[in-house]
Amino acid sequence: xxxxxxxxxxxxxxxxxxxxxxxxxxxxxxxxxxxxxxxxxxxxxxxxxxxxxxxxxxxxxxxxxxxxxxxxxxxxxxxxxxxxxxxxxxxxxxxxxxxxxxxxxxxxxxxxxxxxxxxxxxxxxxxxxxxxxxxxxxxxxxxxxxxxxxxxxxxxxxxxxxxxxxxxxxxxxxxxxxxxxxxxxxxxxxxxxxxxxxxxxxxxxxxxxxxxxxxxxxxxxxxxxxxxxxxxxxxxxxxxxxxxxxxxxxxxxxxxxxxxx
Amino acid sequence: xxxxxxxxxxxxxxxxxxxxxxxxxxxxxxxxxxxxxxxxxxxxxxxxxxxxxxxxxxxxxxxxxxxxxxxxxxxxxxxxxxxxxxxxxxxxxxxxxxxxxxxxxxxxxxxxxxxxxxxxxxxxxxxxxxxxxxxxxxxxxxxxxxxxxxxxxxxxxxxxxxxxxxxxxxxxxxxxxxxxxxxxxxxxxxxxxxxxxxxxxxxxxxxxxxxxxxxxxxxxxxxxxxxxxxxxxxxxxxxxxxxxxxx
Numbered sequence: 001x002x003x004x005x006x007x008x009x010x011x012x013x014x015x016x017x018x019x020x021x022x023x024x025x026x027x028x029x030x031x032x033x034x035x036x037x038x039x040x041x042x043x044x045x046x047x048x049x050x051x052x053x054x055x056x057x058x059x060x061x062x063x064x065x066x067x068x069x070x071x072x073x074x075x076x077x078x079x080x081x082x083x084x085x086x087x088x089x090x091x092x093x094x095x096x097x098x099x100x101x102x103x104x105x106x107x108x109x110x111x112x113x114x115x116x117x118x119x120x121x122x123x124x125x126x127x128x129x130x131x132x133x134x135x136x137x138x139x140x141x142x143x144x145x146x147x148x149x150x151x152x153x154x155x156x157x158x159x160x161x162x163x164x165x166x167x168x169x170x171x172x173x174x175x176x177x178x179x180x181x182x183x184x185x186x187x188x189x190x191x192x193x194x195x196x197x198x199x200x201x202x203x204x205x206x207x208x209x210x211x212x213x214x215x216x217x218x219x220x221x222x223x224x225x226x227x228x229x230x231x232x233x234x235x236x237x238x239x240x241x242x243x244x245x246x247x248x249x250x251x252x253x254x255x256x257x258x259x260x261x
Numbered sequence: 262x263x264x265x266x267x268x269x270x271x272x273x274x275x276x277x278x279x280x281x282x283x284x285x286x287x288x289x290x291x292x293x294x295x296x297x298x299x300x301x302x303x304x305x306x307x308x309x310x311x312x313x314x315x316x317x318x319x320x321x322x323x324x325x326x327x328x329x330x331x332x333x334x335x336x337x338x339x340x341x342x343x344x345x346x347x348x349x350x351x352x353x354x355x356x357x358x359x360x361x362x363x364x365x366x367x368x369x370x371x372x373x374x375x376x377x378x379x380x381x382x383x384x385x386x387x388x389x390x391x392x393x394x395x396x397x398x399x400x401x402x403x404x405x406x407x408x409x410x411x412x413x414x415x416x417x418x419x420x421x422x423x424x425x426x427x428x429x430x431x432x433x434x435x436x437x438x439x440x441x442x443x444x445x446x447x448x449x450x451x452x453x454x455x456x457x458x459x460x461x462x463x464x465x466x467x468x469x470x471x472x473x474x475x476x477x478x479x480x481x482x483x484x485x486x487x488x489x490x491x492x493x494x495x496x497x498x499x500x501x502x503x504x505x506x507x508x
Binding site: 010013016017020021024096097098100101102103104105106107108260261 | 314347350352361366367413
């Protein structure tokens with residue numbers, strides 16, 4: 001476990017470097033996470049939602065827009081954290097040689113990689129917060145229960161950032177990253193209870209959906225925005241809490257192996 | 262003489278390929294020490310082991326009495342490294358490149374900024390201070406890379422082919438900077454393919470070929486030994502390493 005011992009407070013230098021880049025181009029950093037959910041909410045919630053009967057959630061009938069809103073928080077966290085550590089980290093590693101430059105300072109590779117994951121999670125958390133803000137103002141979320149969204153967004157952000165770095169670590173070329181987008185991210189985006197209740201699916205597909213991490217993020221977030229917190233959620237929390245360190249550890253291990261021969 | 266670097270039995274293997282096949286050398290404090298050799302000789306691999314970014318297969322390097330195997334962070338804090346190929350941060354301006362790198366050495370923000378500004382002046386980059394690195398010419402980029410090696414006030418500077426691809430003006434400016442570093446008591450490790458440069462700057466040098474040191478000494482002494490004092494370092498280099506193409 002020397003991998004863990006090699007992670008120090010210096011991760012903050014990596015995190016701050018990436019934050020600086022984001023702040024320089026703040027318009028492209030801040031606006032998409034704020035506007036993206038509006039796009040989904042308008043297109044699916046208002047447009048498509050007009051054709052949808054009420055959705056049943058926890059025995060209550062609710063309109064489609066309110067049902068899908070928490071799913072958009074989860075999607076925001078997913079996309080922003082996983083993309084940052086897939087494409088962003090790959091570019092910094094391969095094309096910008098940012099890791100090489102940082103490696104000549106007292107930082108070790110583990111610091112750099114942990115810093116990347118932390119940064120990806122930060123972007124995910126920010127995106128989640130942005131969507132929560134939008135749907136909160138829209139009146140689609142119950143408070144204070146909805147504040148539970150934030151710790152779940154932070155944990156899920158770490159998990160998806162870890163997945164992103166893991167995919168980057170095993171992809172020889174940047175084009176290879178299209179594979180996890182198609183086989184992992186898109187199915188999760190569509191089949192994690194984001195747009196419709198999992199009960200609508202055939203039994204085998206429902207079982208598969210429960211294996212996807214985003215399903216558990218959505219599960220807790222929807223319970224939070226509806227203000228119906230049950231003990232069943234502990235299972236989803238446990239799933240995320242166990243998977244996150246495993247994925248992050250694997251990502252750092254494999255990326256280090258790839259870069260330091 | 263105070264030996265600031267001691268490499269003993271240094272080996273680097275990648276699977277069945279041996280890049281560095283057991284080399285020993287020592288560098289005195291304040292010396293300019295040259296690592297010369299044909300392409301693929303193992304110079305950069307040696308430099309990478311010295312700056313603790315590459316694990317050592319066998320042997321060890323001691324820097325200021327610290328083992329590269331055991332204290333990479335402490336050693337790296339004392340080193341300034343100018344890589345062969347630019348790894349400047351293309352997301353940042355000239356001055357922010359220096360400041361951002363400085364902060365990785367745990368320097369507070371204000372101090373990092375102060376050092377960055379001072380280096381911008383010293384390396385005559387003031388006009389370009391706020392220009393993004395992507396928009397710099399090759400010569401300016403190299404100058405910035407050399408400037409960046411000094412942000413942590415290093416005891417040892419490693420310059421891996423610092424003048425490759427530069428015009429004579431830029432090359433002379435970098436030579437002046439190397440002399441200034443030496444004058445300030447900084448130890449300089451230089452790898453280069455320009456024998457004229459090695460002859461001008463290096464107090465001592467080693468010639469590496471196929472992962473081994475095949476000769477070492479002061480440039481003039483080596484010319485005297487192998488060519489009877491008649492000829493250049495390049496003549497001697499070709500005599501020792503042959504005219505055959507490498508790689």
